[in-house]
Amino acid sequence: MGLLRLTGCCLPDAPGAPAPPLLPPPGRRRLLLLLLLLIMLAVWLCLVYSCAAAASSSSPGLLLLAPGSSAPARRAHGPALSQLLLLRRPPAAPPEDPPSPEQEGGGDDDEDPEDAAALAPDAPGPLASFLNGAGTKRLPQALIVGVKKGGTRALLEFLRVHPDVRAVGAEPHFFDRNYERGLAWYRDLMPRTLDGQITMEKTPSYFVTKEAPARISAMSKGAKLIVVVRDPVTRAISDYTQTLSKKPDIPTFESLTFKNRTTGLIDTTWSAIQIGIYAKHLENWLLYFPIGQILFVSGERLISDPAGELGRVQDFLGLKRIITDKHFYFNKTKGFPCLKKAEGSSKPHCLGKTKGRTHPNIDQKVVRRLREFYRPFNMKFYQMTGQDFGWD
Helix, strand or coil, X not given: CCCCCCXXXXXXXXXXXXXXXXXXXXXXHHHHHHHHHHHHHHHHHHHHHHHHHHHHHHCCCCCCCCCCCCHHHHHHCHHHHHHHHCCCCXXXXXCCCCCCCCCCCCCCCXXXXXXXXXXXXXXXXXXXXXXXXXXXXXXXXXXXEECCXXXXXXXXXXXXXXXXXXXXXXXXXXXXXXXXXXXXXXXXXXXXXXXXXXXXXXXXXXXXXXXXXXXXXXXXXXXXXXXXXXXXXXXXXXXXXXXXXXXXCCCCHHHHHEEECCCCEECCCCHHHHCCXXXXXXXXXXXXXXXXXXXXEEHHHHHHCHHHHHHHHHHHCCCCCCCCHHHEEEECCCCEEEECCCCCCCCCECXXXXXXXXXXXXXXXXXXXXXXXXXXXXXXXXXXXXXXXXCC
């Protein structure tokens, strides 16, 4: 028989041979792949939200960030992106033990409870809380150490607009009241920060606390210190006004000012007067920190030119000048600038109603005597800082 040559054809399958696998058409394969991806995404989201629900109970707040992004990378994309990277974390709880007047130098806190409560943002969702776990709690690299009724709360709130500043909302009072609790306790109060971000806190009573400079130096000799100062006469009246709002039965400002009204002898033991002797307090700080490590912010210019003073502060902290005139508007009712958009909010924000209280009428003879009393101390303070604050 001749050789049968097969070309372009095939023999039928032998009986009982397995049939070749049937593959779905390309369109159906793509649809199945898409469905599989959607299922995987749904499972991933369920896992994230489950973790987030647990995290929200122990770590409320939100730090929204691009994973692995550094501060230079964020800056390279400009302020617009930087503003998106940071949302607010609620202030840390205040110290558990209420201070006595002696502990804080005989006066009230610079903070009012209503102001502290006003700082808390809206409650975040579980995913926000989950993301907040990023970063590390660090001891502060910069501290606002004074002075009471000088404008420290305004400065801190303005600074918190900057994406590279993370600050405690409440005053920790670690270096004057809670030092025995230790640095680990103090660090735990701090917000989490990323590389390139600055951790800050503010407690105005540090400036008049004798032990504070040595204690802060022991924590970090390189810490940057900020002192907001204000005309000491106006500051004293503001201090008295705050106390009067809480204790309406206290003596008059005039009677507290003098040891002897007839001779005009000023009572420097009264904290409202004593705090304003800035040169005396600064001498203690210069035993532990060089003058170049301390920035003195004018409380008056913080009202009249907030962007200008914030520019100086940002330079001092080594930050890019992101906070500018566009962030502020002047509130005529309160008499000081407010933020157009506060940190973590799209709404305008002014400090609490306890800020900007109307001062009582003070006898002008008393005011003039106080100005005479403070003048030599002011002159010395100008020399020590190299700044003329124009109080005389």
